[in-house]
Amino acid sequence: MVKLLDHGTLPVSGRHQVYWEMAGNPDGLAALVLHGGPGSGCREGHYDLFDLDRYRVVLMDQRGAGRSRPAAATDVAALQDNTTDDLINDIEVLRAHLEVDKWLVFGGSWGSTLGLLYAQTHRGHVRALVLAGVATTTRRDLAWLYDDVGNLFPEAHDAFCAFVPEAEDVWTRIAAYGDALTDPARAQAAADAWCTWELAIFETDFESVGGNWTDPAFRVGFARLCTHYFRNFCFRGDDAVARGMDRIADVPGVMIHSRFDPSCPLRAPWELAKRWPAARLDVLGGNDHSALSKAMTTRIRAATDGFAHA
Structure with a gap:
């Protein structure tokens, strides 16, 4: 300590x-x-x-x-x-x-x-x-992280996209996640889907990484701030x-x-x-x-x- x-x-x-x-x-x-x-x-x-x-x-x-x-x-x-x-x-x-x-x-x-x-x-x-x-x-970095790198992790990327099937491209996908994250009925599920993708590209998950990632509230706050900044291009x-x-x-x-x-x-x-x-x-x-x-x-x-x- x-x-x-x-x-x-x-x-x-x-x-x-x-x-x-x-x-x-x-x-x-x-x-x-x-x-x-x-x-x-x-x-x-x-x-x-x-x-x-x-x-x-x-x-x-x-x-x-x-x-x-x-x-x-x-x-x-x-x-x-x-x-x-x-x-x-x-x-x-x-x-x-x-x-x-x-x-x-x-x-x-x-x-x-x-x-x-x-x-x-x-x-x-x-x-x-x-x-x-x-x-x-x-924009190139964000497109890579939330779309292009899916070429290496197609299973995880398909699941990431499936949560917001209405999204037509990476930008509408980030915005759709942002909207879901401000909806009390969908916020936790959206946060879990977003954060699952964040860790999947490192071939790991919440329990394996441990720490804050195992806290559902942390995942909501993290995903809300990410989508807030990234949908507005920071x-x-x-x-x-x-x-x-x-x-x-x-x-x-x-x-x-x-x-x-x-x-x-x-x-x-x-x-x-x-x-x-x-x-x-x-x-x-x-x-x-x-x-x-x-x-x-x-x-x-x-x-x-x-x-x-x-």
């Missing part, structure tokens, strides 16, 4: 309060963890990505996720006033609240998209970026990350990505690396995506250690 330095719930709007906590060395380098999903929430294992003797690590549950309120798992109002720009503003509110000048930002999966967009918006407050399971959340339009890379060309960074990650193809970080001369792309074998898998954690920890000693 990690001993916390502090924690709290910070009002960021008339509707939302975000939960945050902090552990490590109170005089150490500040670091922020941005979780994936959207909707995964932070976990204690995120502290393992840092040397807590050298870092002061802040975890923040994004709007609607984890211990932030309202929770998308139980209240569809959590989807209101919940956009990428809102999340970026929340990070700044938290940074000012904690009196941090600059911090290293870690983001995994969706958190890597959010971390890149935050850095592009607030370049002066980012010391470095460490990103894992890198996602840029473009409220930034296509290629938003790529368009802003010139703003952070000199920000030191490390991207860690598995060659056979079925959810986020290697092409995304490969293209980013061409636009980001100050960053290094570290390619793993295998299909690990989660920052908390053993292989990912080892490489991420090496990257954060490197910045601590720089």
Whole structure:
């Protein structure tokens, strides 16, 4: 059990309060963890990505996720006033609240998209970026995750599509799931179908993965936030990350990505690396995506250690 330095719930709007906590060395380098999903929430294992003797690590549950309120798992109002720009503003509110000048930002999966967009918006407050399971959340990426990769997993993809048979393509499918997830009579079944697909491409299931995935309420919140963001193309339009890379060309960074990650193809970080001369792309074998898998954690920890000693 990690001993916390502090924690709290910070009002960021008339509707939302975000939960945050902090552990490590109170005089150490500040670091922020941005979780994936959207909707995964932070976990204690995120502290393992840092040397807590050298870092002061802040975890923040994004709007609607984890211990932030309202929770998308139980209240569809959590989807209101919940956009990428809102999340970026929340990070700044938290940074000012904690009196941090600059911090290293870690983001995994969706958190890597959010971390890149935050850095592009607030370049002066980012010391470095460490990103894992890198996602840029473009139309091409979303089409891959919720349609094209079905060519490798046709049984699971047919079941995923069958829940919303009225959908004509990947975009109407995501929207149809989003509608079902806000219908109290269908929300749990829709969440279970959505999350079953999320895990099927890793050839696993709720019980095998364990943790939050076994909690039906978590699955509802996760799926609601995913469909809310993805049906709206993350409220930034296509290629938003790529368009802003010139703003952070000199920000030191490390991207860690598995060659056979079925959810986020290697092409995304490969293209980013061409636009980001100050960053290094570290390619793993295998299909690990989660920052908390053993292989990912080892490489991420090496990257954060490197910045601590720089």
